[in-house]
Structures are given as C-alpha cells and as structure tokens.
Amino acid sequence: MNTYIEQKYEYISEKEMSCFFNENINFIKNVVSKFIFSKYVGANKNDVDEVCQEVAVKIIKNDYIAKYSSEKSSINTWLYIISRSVAVDYMRKNNRIYINVDDLDQISEPENEKIDFNFPEDILSKRQKEVVRMIFWGDLKAVEVAEQLGITSRTVRCIKHQAIQKLRRHFSAASERRVVS
Incomplete structure (x- = not known):
C-alpha cells in the first residue's frame, strides 16, 4: 500500500475518505473532462460531475484504496486508469455517440x-x-x-x-x- 495512504488512512473512516477525495478531486475532474470532451459528442459539465461521483462510488464500493500498491504505479496513474474506465462505462451506458476520427471517411472531391x-x-x-x-x-x-x-x-x-x-x-x-x- 502507498505509504502516503498508509500514514493518512490506516483505517478508512468516512472523514478520511472525504479528505482523500478532496485532495484528488481536481485531478479526477481533469482526467474525466479531457477524456469525455475529446471523445464524445454532446458531453457536458453534468456528465463530468456524474462520472466523478461514479469514480468515488467505485473506489469506495470496491475498496480500491486498500488494494492500491505504490510499487505498481503512482497514485495519479492509478486514479487516471480508474477515472478513464468509469468515463468509458458511463458514456457507453448512456449510449453516447463515440467519434473516432480515424473511422471517418475522407471527404470526397466533387x-x-x-x-x-x-x-x-x-x-x-x-x-x-x-x-x-x-x-x-x-x-x-x-x-x-x-x-x-x-x-x-x-x-x-x-x-x-x-x-x-x-x-x-x-x-x-x-x-x-x-x-x-
């Protein structure tokens, strides 16, 4: 487990979990908004807020903090992977249109x-x-x-x-x- 998390969150209480998310929410929002706005048509700020909430729920529900290891990755990499995965799941669940520029046909000349x-x-x-x-x-x-x-x-x-x-x-x-x- 990451020594930073071990020292601050030996046993994770509601207050400590809140503190963890307060410290990392800007990073999570940044990752989610960059991903959603670059990949999906019609995404808005509400979608970003929803995904950030789902990231928090997923981390808490699955007890990911206890499973985190600083030997495998940094805290930012770990949060990035979780945030991006949740964003993809959220957009798929809501049937948003995904645009991959490589899949677009070239514009034909008249x-x-x-x-x-x-x-x-x-x-x-x-x-x-x-x-x-x-x-x-x-x-x-x-x-x-x-x-x-x-x-x-x-x-x-x-x-x-x-x-x-x-x-x-x-x-x-x-x-x-x-x-x-």
Missing part, C-alpha cells in the same frame, strides 16, 4: 471538378506522361495500368519512378523526400 495538369515541355516522354496520368489522375494501380498498356507492372513502377525523379529535378525538389504511391 465529381465535376476536373484537375488538369500540364507537364513541363520536354521533361517527360509520352509513355511517362501516360503512366503518371493513369496512376495519379486515373487512380489506377500499377497492375491495372500494366494491363491497359500491355506491359508488366514492374515496368509501370519503373516508368513512374523515372518520371517522378525527372519532375523533382525540374522543380528543384530532388533533395526533398516524399512518399509517393
């Missing part, structure tokens, strides 16, 4: 908007221009381009690479590294 790019004169060969247009503006994979042109996908990737190198040199971006698919 279909009628056509991007036209004119390649610099005498930089790329006709075949290189054709391959670059099919890959980048036609959204085709190297295998699909290869099928249409009657060449291997390895050749398509080689032509694309050579074209990109030429364009980088032309636009003085040879030293700049970018991932191009």
Whole structure:
C-alpha cells in the first residue's frame, strides 16, 4: 500500500475518505473532462460531475484504496486508469455517440471538378506522361495500368519512378523526400 495512504488512512473512516477525495478531486475532474470532451459528442459539465461521483462510488464500493500498491504505479496513474474506465462505462451506458476520427471517411472531391495538369515541355516522354496520368489522375494501380498498356507492372513502377525523379529535378525538389504511391 502507498505509504502516503498508509500514514493518512490506516483505517478508512468516512472523514478520511472525504479528505482523500478532496485532495484528488481536481485531478479526477481533469482526467474525466479531457477524456469525455475529446471523445464524445454532446458531453457536458453534468456528465463530468456524474462520472466523478461514479469514480468515488467505485473506489469506495470496491475498496480500491486498500488494494492500491505504490510499487505498481503512482497514485495519479492509478486514479487516471480508474477515472478513464468509469468515463468509458458511463458514456457507453448512456449510449453516447463515440467519434473516432480515424473511422471517418475522407471527404470526397466533387465529381465535376476536373484537375488538369500540364507537364513541363520536354521533361517527360509520352509513355511517362501516360503512366503518371493513369496512376495519379486515373487512380489506377500499377497492375491495372500494366494491363491497359500491355506491359508488366514492374515496368509501370519503373516508368513512374523515372518520371517522378525527372519532375523533382525540374522543380528543384530532388533533395526533398516524399512518399509517393
């Protein structure tokens, strides 16, 4: 058990438990509010207060203070884990909408908007221009381009690479590294 808690709360009375929560309530509220407001739509201050109360109930009801060990984690880490778990349970129980930005589809560009790019004169060969247009503006994979042109996908990737190198040199971006698919 944490020596801090042992010294202050050898036997946990109602007064001592109240003292423990008074000392740690700001940390708990901070954790709960940051988590709830960053992850859930429509969360409000009342939700934060409710979750903080549920954290206190969970700690008291399950006698978590007696189970706490400073060898495993700090008091702040311990409170963080409990607070976050209770917040997730609370929001799930209340059927709140959870937004994960990674799950959102990318916003598609309007279909009628056509991007036209004119390649610099005498930089790329006709075949290189054709391959670059099919890959980048036609959204085709190297295998699909290869099928249409009657060449291997390895050749398509080689032509694309050579074209990109030429364009980088032309636009003085040879030293700049970018991932191009």
